[in-house]
Amino acid sequence: MPETTPRGLTRLAFGGDYNPEQWPEDVWREDVRLMREAGVTMVSVGIFSWALLEPAPGEYDFGWLDRVLDLLHEHGVRVDLGTPTAAPPAWFYRAHPEALPVTEQGVRHEFGSRAAICHSNADYRAAAAHITTRLAERYGDHPALALWHVHNEYGVPVSACYCDSCAAHFRRWLRAVHGTVDAVNEAWGTAFWGQHYTDLEQINPPRATPTVGNPAQALDYRRFADATMRENFVMERDVLHRLSPGVPVTTNFMTALSQCDSVDYWAWGREVDLVTNDHYLITDGRRTHVNLAMAADLTRSVAGGAPWILLEHSTSGVNWQPRNPAKAPGQMARNSLAHVARGSEGAMFFQWRQSRRGAEKFHSAMLPHGGTDTRVWREVVELGASLDALAPVRGTRTEADVAVLWDWHSWWAQNLAWRPSEDHDARERADTFYEVLYDRHLTVDFAHPEADLSRHPLVVVPALYLMTEAAGANLRGYVEGGGTLVVSYFSGIVDAHDAVHAGAHPGALRDVLGLTVEEFSPLLPGETVRLTRPDGPDLSGDVWTEFVVPRGAEPVWSYADGLTAGRPAVTRHRLGAGTAWYVSTRLGHEGLDAVLGRAAEDAGIAPRAELPRDVEVVRRSGTGGTYLFALNHTATDAKVPLETSGTELLTGERAAGRLAVPAGAVRVVRLDG
Template sequence: MPETTPLGLTGLAFGGDYNPEQWPESVWTEDVRLMREAGVTMVSVGIFSWALLEPEPGVHDFGWLDRVLDLLHENGIRADLGTPTVVPPVWFYRVHPEALPVTAEGVRYEFGSRGAICHSNPDYRAAAADITTRLAERYGSHPALAMWHVHNEYGVPVSACYCDGCAAHFRRWLARTHGTVEAVNEAWGTAFWGQHYTDFEQINPPRVTPTVGNPGQALDYRRFADATVRENFTAERDILHRLSPGVPVTTNFMTALSQCDSMDYWAWGREVDFVTNDHYLITDGRRTHVNLAMSADLTRSVAGGAPWLLLEHSTSGVNWQPRNPAKAPGQMARNSLAHVARGSEGAMFFQWRQSRRGAEKFHSAMLPHGGTDTRVWREVVELGAHADALKSLRGTRTEADVAVLWDWHSWWAQNLDWRPTEDHDARERADAFYEALYDRHLTVDFAHPEADLSRYPLVVVPALYLMTEGAGNNLREYVERGGTLVVSYFSGIVDEHDAVHEGAHPGALRDVLGLTVEEFSPLGAGDRVRLTGPGGCELGADVWSEFVVPRGAETVWTYADGLAAGGPAVTRHRLGEGSAWYVSTRLGAEGLDTLLGRAAQDAGIAPRAELPRDVEVVRRTGESGTFLFVINHTAGDTEVPLDTPGTELLTGERAAGRLAVPAGAVRVVRLDG
């Protein structure tokens, strides 16, 4: 079996996308000299190079790539070699225009960007297999080769095509998945609005219709599109495994970006040899370091807890958001080492040398337009030294305290049309619950709803609208055996086909929560409700309320006003050895903290009030020892208690008792023993 980390690295991966084809060959020697100065250990090469590797059909030019890989090897730099199948050449589209994807509105995209691919198209599949085969035959045993990087950011910017070829492919997928057209009718509920089918040939993709289409069909098409893209990845992967045995194969995910939710990364994580991820700060006014931590935790979870690799992030600003601020001094190191704290085996960037031309010329890079006499360059060199100082933690694993359930299929279903209110955003609830756990200094694993949860004292379910009966049973068993469960509203409502569970809401969770919900009562825009609870504790909420009927659960907070006034708002159900909490409205940050404090007490999790806000404390452990990361995202110096003494790896100093962490700094202590 291939190794599960890049070949040839003795420490952390540090480097970025290297695009030498954008520059005269005379620059290449300077590039590798500066890479060595910065401590670069690996670069990603060839990801967008198909048009140069095959300038005409069947005519190949590998000479320039030969020289690049040889130059990297001579300088001790490993290569993450891409298959360039995200950008077929223009000649390919002139011969096969039907390989360009079609929107749901029937518009065919044109050549001139990236990722414009119909993944069902057989000509694209054949061409991708051919270029992958030729690369593997030529470079499969090259001494610089550390890993294979298939395609790039699957699902971005086109996650689904709606052409006639995809329609035929969809019908075949439906036949494999459901077996019969009668089973499709049952799954989709086609008796509603007279949508009944008698033959697979009658079924098309969910193209534009006069009003809302069939939600079961739309959900299945999301699954089909994801599976189709994954088929193309596994086809390339299998070629690489066959022709380049022992070299790991991966592709770069984008796990926690809500703009990139078209892939079921639980399924993708099972197909790669090891997990890699791209992450960029979304500068929308929120605390960007919290989303970063969430992304890293989710990526580690997709990897099954194993070490993974941050394959792209930015040294400073990006160029594709409405506003693209620079990173503050020291922020690049904090961002990079926060990923490492949460399981990454390094920190890679897009890209090495900042482009002068093209759509991303204002995207920051390791080597900026201003060259080496810049703040960014000096911070890159310093970060390279930090990466070298941390080489001993390679292979260790991050320790988690709690679990949050996460399911891409539920996001897909939740985002279909015609729900009780447009103000409810399931992803917002996931972010909010994660942030509340983050602020309680609890490290999170994410878990599939049907995964084994027995090792977690606390499990949080933030608005998982779609939940199978199996998942509901899993959560019941978890609580009965002593776990503490927290569930937010509009969870467990429909099954895997977007059909409402039979009986009262919340179908899959009725028994474990010990209640039923008679009716949803979304709030008007800007409306709020008050909740009163233990000792007169009052909480505020908005967006949503419900008419809850306890059936074994105790009422902890009650609606003080609104249509549900006097009724239960937050409940707790003792079941077996554990307890299940339910919150039937949208709590703000203070309310979530209060709720999770009560639940954490149930779970036996001690409060960590001595740790300052926005100071991360995360552990990695393994055969090489235990490493304590302390990341100070604040503008003030701080101290954190240190139960075990050790050596701070970035300064070389001994640390005991209390660890001082300057404003904006990171400290990593290798604990004694």
């Protein structure tokens, strides 16, 4: 089995992307001196260095990288060494312009940014394999090497290419996946609009068409593009495994950013030796720490619950949003330790030294333009000391309370054209459901719809438009076995090929929910509906309503107005030893909290009302002990109850009864026993 922890790293990972090639060599010694002052344990090197490592075809200059790695090793800094295949050199594109990707509209991108790659291009694949081989041969047993870092952020900014090379590759993929042209016709429903094929050679990528194209073809192309990128990762990974045994291989994911929804991380998580993730706060007015927690929970889930590493985030502001505010004092440490609480084996950044040139010169860094006499630098040094104190948590696992189902294939299908309402946003539903669970102080595992769910008393389905029969059967078995399920509207509608399940909606979920849906009735902008129940508060919904017919389910809330007035809006179905809830409209935070509160009662999950809002409490446990993380995201001091006494690792103080967590601070208690 490949190694799954960075070789030689005995503490939590702390550091960032290090780009010494951007600086004169006399700066390098200052860098390593400051790295030691900050407590840096690992840096990522060489990710965009192909043009310097191979300045001309077959001509190599490894001298500068030799000196960098030797210098880092001399100062006790481990190295996450990149294969620079996200940035082929200008000479490569000059020789192979067809390796540049083509858009759906037939426009070929130009060189001058990053990751402008046609992943089907044979010349790119050969060149990537060659530079990876040369790097592995030279550095595979270097004493500084801890981890191999393949490519960079697959899928950003380009995941799919629509050129002729991709067309030929797509046909080969279709043959491997479907077998015959008749099977493709069946899967895609090509009898509609006369799209029938008699030979696979007639099939092209879903390029620009006069009106909406075939949705099943578009869905398969998303799968093909993802699989093609993954083929290239696996090719590089296998070279590294062969030439550098014992060193784990990763690539940095971006699990919860909507900008990177082109990658099926469930599949990718099975291919890397160690899951790593990049996470940047989206400052759009929402509570950024909630999205951060969601990203960390999702990444841990992709890792199968095993420890993972936050490989990139920012010390302060980023540079690519319309507005890029700085982080408040203390926020960097709180953000970093929130990831650690949810399973990360450290906190790393982009980047070590802030660039003076290029597209990201205004992106914050560990060492800012202003140098060491800055707030950011002082906070970096403090964080390094905190992470050193938290070394005992290495190898422990985060404990979760509930599961949320998540499937990238369903998102791809949901986001295709001509759905009942463009106002229904699957990601918005996932974010809102997660935020309600977060505010109930429940830690979330994400799960694939066909995964074993038996250890979770409560499973939530925020939006799963695409659901296989196997997933439906899995959920039925979960509920019959005693689980509690909550499903939101427009879930279970189509199969893996975007074909509507036979019979009434919601096809894959009819039996477990104990109901059918006669018709969807989306609302117009600004319209709302009122939901009532005999013995409880009214709720308000918008965006979506449905004509629900109970088939064993009991209405809990009903529509009081609109086209669906008098019909069930929220239902509860007892099945076997468990219960399934259905929510047929878009509820806001308050309404969802009311429903999830009832479902949590069914699941036997006690309320945690003693915990203040925005004070996050998460546990990690394992053979090394049990650790309670308390993160105060508020401007007010808080107290967190402790079930047993323990030692607070960041201050060294003993804690018992109630743990004091100052405003904006983090406390980590190793519990006794």
